Amino acid sequence: MANPWLVGVVLALSNFMVVLDISIANVSVPHIAGSLAIAPDQGTWVITSYSVAEAICVPLTGWLVARFGTVRTYLVAMTGFGIFSVLCGLSTTLGMLVACRIGQGICGGPIMPLTQTLLMAVFPPQKRGQAMGLWAMTTVVAPIAGPLLGGPISDNWSWHWIFFINIPIAIICVVGSFFNLRNHETPTRAAPIDVGGMALLVIWVGALQIMLDIGRDHDWFASDMIKALAIVAAIGFIAFVIWELTADQPAVNLRVFRHRGFSMSLLSLSLTYAIFFSAIVVTPQWLQGAMGYTATWSGYVVAWQGLFAVVMSPIVGKLVGITDPRRVYSLGVSWMAMTMLLRANWSTDVDYWHLAVPHLLLGIGMPMFFVPVTMIALAAVDPAEVPGAAGLQNFARTLSGAFGTSIATTMWQNGAEQQRAELANIINPAMFEQQAAAAGLSAERMRGLLEQLVMGQGFALSLVHIYQVAAALLFVSATFVWFAPRPRGSPAAGGGH
Structure with missing residues (x-):
């Protein structure tokens, strides 16, 4: 029998590759647009096409498993993802690239919930927490690794290689899964096409x-x-x-929402992930747009949250096996809220390490959020419903990330304009004109510098407000999971034994 940890590494690597492809193309859009001679806003369809196709296919996982089997569906999806990665890298027109990105999204969508389902099947109940810790580690590190890899690859090689790097990973995962997962195939039935x-x-x-x-x-x-x-x-x-x-x-089994544990876990997951993911997006935008950081150095700031995430994931996996996962979740999300409050002290004068430390500390709480909420949700449903429930869970995560990003970026931009207007009302232009004259600057030059200063402060103040709101919402989200019943087979809330 195959070593379950070897299988776990292969499945986690599969998940890492799919999640990585969500973010790795973001920083490469300017390179892609220039190479294909298209406008930058057209280049964003490279991102949109993938996310739309993936979001549509994730909730169909339960139907695919029922009709074709878990292992068979996973192997076909992984093979297809690798093939479409090759075609993306070989694309010479926007139409071809978007079509191939849609193919990537269609194949990649089921992979995330299928890796969860297979981990639950391969590992015995007492080891599932550690297995989910391994899976969660790839989920939290991949969105950070995407920009870190995408920028240097596009700058030093070409944007085609952000897709070609998937090829060896896909081969390893397909071959490793084919030889180690064949005994875990699930029964199929002639599920009609809805x-x-x-x-x-x-x-x-x-x-x-x-x-x-x-x-x-x-x-x-x-x-x-x-x-x-x-x-x-x-x-x-x-x-x-x-x-x-x-x-x-x-096609999508919505009846799993009858399980209170699944419904409340999904609500907790959606709110917390929306805040977490939007912070990943907004912080680099502020660093690059207002603080003068390059894309590479803004990535170096955000990347620190991956360090403790890697260290803590196996620890949390063991912890949820000896105590109530709801307690671990509440502690982790509350910790994440505290790191948001640390960010609420930022200003335009903040140095690198004051930016990096909150991200470093955030990594401690991330696995404490991902691992327990996944276990609570999947433990609440019937065994036959696990693939469909995992699909809906990942679907909610994908959509909540999109919602959170849209809301946060809009709040940030609108808040910056409002803060700019308020700051402009309290500034005495005559005083600055006198200072400009004393410094030998023209009034026009001084007004430009003043506008730049005020706008920079406006963006910083707006960002601080967003982090304050994020902290409050995370503290609220930390309580939601207690409306879910204690997972079956988990230790009592009073502690381990």
Whole structure:
């Protein structure tokens, strides 16, 4: 019998590759746009196409497993992901690249929940916490590694290599899984194709994801296109829920929400991940846009949160096996809230280490959030429902990250404008004109410097406000999981034994 830890490493590596591809292309868009002779806003479709396709396919995991089997679906998805990675790297036009990115997203979507499902099947109950710790480590490190790898690769080689680096990983994962997971195949049945449910899923998720991706660039609901996308997403979602709850063989099993543990875990996961992921996006934007950091150095700031995440993941995996996972989750999310309060002390004068330390400390709390909430959610459902529940959990994580990013960036931009207006009202222009004259600067030059100073302060103050709100929401989120029942088979809340 195969060593479960060898299988665990292969599955974690698979998950790492898929999550990495969500963020690695972000910093390469300017290179891609220049190479293909397209506008930068057209280049963002490289990101949007992947995220939309992935978001649509993740909740279909349960249906795919029922029809084709867990291992077979995983192997086909991994093989397809590798093939489309090659085609992405070979793309010579925007149309070809977007089409291949859609293929990547379709194949990559089921891989995240399937790796969770297979880990639950391969490891005995007493070892599942440690296995999930390994899986969580890749989930929290990959979004950080994406920008760190994408920038240098695009700068020093070419953007094609951000896709080619997937090839050896895909080969290792496919070969390793083929020889070690064949005995873990699940029974299949002739699950009918829910055409109506799939069509509605494509419509509402596609409309919502596109709206979230381009909303800020089109001034949100000031744009008729954004209004139309919102209406389509809302109506499509309502129709989808009604259809799936009344269908005899739904494509997405929404009935798992009858389990209180799963529902409350999903709510906790969505809120916490939205805050965590939006901070990953907004902080580098501020560092590069207002603080003069390069993309590489802003990545060096954020990357510190991966250090303790790697160290803590196996520790947390053992911890959830000897104490109530809800306690570990609450402690971890509360710790994350405290690191947000540390960021709320930032200013335009902050140095590198004052930026890096909160990220370093955040890494302690991240596995304490990911591992327990995953275990609580999947332990709450029936064994046959695990693949579908894992798919819905990852779907919620994907959408909450998109929601959090859109809300945070909009709040940051709008807040900066408001702070700028307030600061401008309390400045005495005559005093600065006198200082300009004394320094030998023209009034126009002085006004430009003053505007730059005020705008920089506005962005910093707005960011501080966002971190304050984030801390408050995280403290609230830390309590949600206690509305879920204690997971079956876990130690009592009073502690280990």
